[in-house]
Amino acid sequence: MHASRTIVATDPTLTAVITELGPLLAFLTPELASRIQFGWTITIHIIFAALSVGLAPFLVYFTVQEVRTGENRYARLRKFWTKIFAVGFIMGTVTGIPMGFMFGTNFAAFSTTAGEMIGGPLSFEAKMAFMLEAVFLGVLLFGRERVSDGFYALSSFLVALGAWLSAFWILVVNSWMQTPRGYEVVMEDGVPIAQLTDPMAAFFNPRFPWMYVHMQNAAIISVTLVIAGIAAYFVWKNRESKVWRTALQVTVVVLLVSSAFQAAHGDMYGRHVAETQPHKFAAMEAHYETGQADLHLIAIPTDLEAITDPRADNLYTISIPQLASFLASGGDPTAEVTGLNDFEYESPPVAWVFWSFRIMVGLGFWFIGLGAWGTYRLWRGGLYDDERYLQALMLSSPLGFVALITGWYVAEIGRQPWIIQDVLTTADGVSPPLSSTEATLTLVAFVIGYLLLFGVFLYVLKRILDEEADRHTVGIEEDDRPDTPGVIADD
Template identity: 65%
Template sequence: MGPIIPLNAVSPVWAASLSPKLASRMQFGWTISVHIIFASLSIGLAPFIIYFTWKDVRTSEQRYARLRSFWVKVFAAGFVMGTVTGIPMSFQFGTNFPQFAEVAGELIGGPLAFEAKMAFFLEAVFLGVLLYGRDRVEDRTYLISSVLVGFGAWLSGFWILIVNAWMQTPRGYEMVTRNGMEVAKLTDPFAAFLTPRMPWMYVHMMNASVISVALLVAGVSAYIVWKKPDTEAWNTALKMAVVLLIVSAPFQAVHGDAYGRHVEETQPQKFAAMEAHYETGQADLHLLAFPKSPEALTDPRAENLVTVSLPAVGSFLASGGDFDAEIIGLNEYDENPPVALVFWSFRFMVGLGFLFIGLALWGGYLMYRGRLSDNTRYLKAMIAASPLGYAALLTGWYVTEIGRQPWVIQDELRTSEAVSSTLTGTEATLTLVGFVVVYVGLVLTALYTLKWLIREELQLLGVRESSEGRWHGPLPGVSDDD
């Protein structure tokens, strides 16, 4: 006699736990995706905060005090979220990827400890002063605190990217046996810390953070200006953000192009995945690609796509001028990264990058004509674009990290070998679910917080909550924030 309920029917529920390897990778990917948004928010907001604080202290103009107060609140909320999501990141090297932590400990432990001691303390201590100390310290100390907070944010990016760049282009070590395990022994700190990838990554990531925050500031400012066109403070913020975008967005494209060539030289497999280049030889450049069917999304082989391709231009770009350059294809490797994810993430990021350049140029033209704040279409476009910087930033990281697979340390340690051997699927799935639930709540509250702050600002500006759409009618002679 068999069981009353066929076990086959319920087993998918009971056996729903994922493998420890898959669950660990999903958990790390998910937690880092959320963390990176808040970390880059601190980096990108830092120049704004320092500028507003400086102008506030120097000129005592009402508008700068307002902008400082608003964006310091956003910075503080983002920083708290960055802290609480950052601690799980460093824990997960040990909880989920202990083999990685042990193999790479000598190489990554130093930079991570420097990040904590040089950068995190600086940020956390002086943010305390920035948030609560306005009346307790002198103007100069207050201004210096804002600079130190910003400096700390940029310095933390420096140290963490030393770690990540080393994982992409590892150098300065040799493998030795210690306690019965093959581990990396530091032999040359200069080579290990200043890997070929490090400068590329740092510039690209810092600029990406600036672009993302410029879009966020522009979007929030555009919304408030849309509601209340004569606000001096928010027109200033909008202009500042657009100017920053005009500088940073085109720079990212030029820099990214050169960065791509560097990736082709140092991580040919990743480059081949980015371009879906399957056979070694001359590479075409797929300018545009559309899937013919849903299946084509997971299989980016060019034959399943409608592509607008420039023959041989891929070779030209990757080699810096040679149409016949031979580009290594994915056929050279036994195991490849999930090509589709890398291919589409790359296209998504680049496409958004060009959109940002377009928005920047449009804004520049309107500013030149002196019509930035009354072009409703532009304001609406900027409101819609406000989260897109983060979308580009995240997909860029997916290219970098998923494109490195199957390796966690390129050509040295596979991700699958780095996962804890004592971890069970049930434990890993349980914590994955926990992190998904908690972090979804966290992201939602971050968005609500921003919404409440904006609503509060509008109330301060005298925009009634019920008022729908754009401000119409005669403008008041003097604005509230003059």
């Protein structure tokens, strides 16, 4: 038999049956269907992944405060958010497991080329993070009566650590695809293979620290907004709720600090992108002609076409002249920014990158405003009586995730046409034998399946909220019996 790394063929019998049955399904190319499928699944999965990452430090905080002060309000918060953490975690695994396999099913050529660089980190993630999370989540959910208080608190810390380690290795992989380092491309049987030459350079590539800090903080902001929104809802229903007043106090301050930090960090991150991925930076500003670039603070499309194809001449913009040049170069307002027309390869889908970036940044400033407003109210009093503020928090509670998802679109769609920057294009990374019909079939299944999953999640979330609301009306909330210090109260 001839040894070969080239991908042979898909299952011929099944493919024949499917192709016979479904010419109607073959309206997307395998590449586009695979990209949409991966993009769609990550859009849903990242909500749960970020929920785990962002909620983890809050759970540790509530648990530690509970053990330290013995106050019932922390126990209540810990229990409430552990329930949501558990549902989110299960949703995260159900939606996440297919993604690892999609590297092989849909992007087989990419997996062959990049296997040596990304297979290791993915296996480290499974060994270090997944195992830790899965095992100690079992303790967190089922082991309350089987372990000591201290060990129970330790379990919550270990699950949190697992969530953060998991994100660490995933972002090692993703940042390597943005700024690949520590490898050498060799040809084996006519297939390019990226061979590992320097693990530290590969793992801690230039993008990695930017991405890790920005992503983890984005997860914290998103979860802070969710907690703040829910706390606002319960405080709005019952001004006297000690439990939810506590949650509100903590989150408005965290929101201000984390979103202000995110803005400052994002500004520097943008400069790094301009240096390492100039075509992405140009797409973020819809900058086609090489030359000085203005920063469009606010862009309003003047016609429908501007939405799908934003350009300087079809947008009504409020811009700061030369600021994009200034930012990209780190201080020179006249610096030349390469336009999209001057790259040797095709542009990414500019509209997605341009608008996603604006949504992310716009929301980011709104979060700073919300945090400042709340912190001011906390300081000057009246936080719990400001109806308008409480309503703003409630309406804003899902917006952190919107900013986080659009941020991912900027990073991932902005990298196109590359799957590994300057090494492999996405078109070359797709599984060669994959048919349009197969890819479209699974895409449709994923769209329907993940929508149902997300619906189920919202339903379960609503039930948890209703249960908490019932506690309010029967007054369990104000049960102020002295708690035994150092003991975690039980259900």
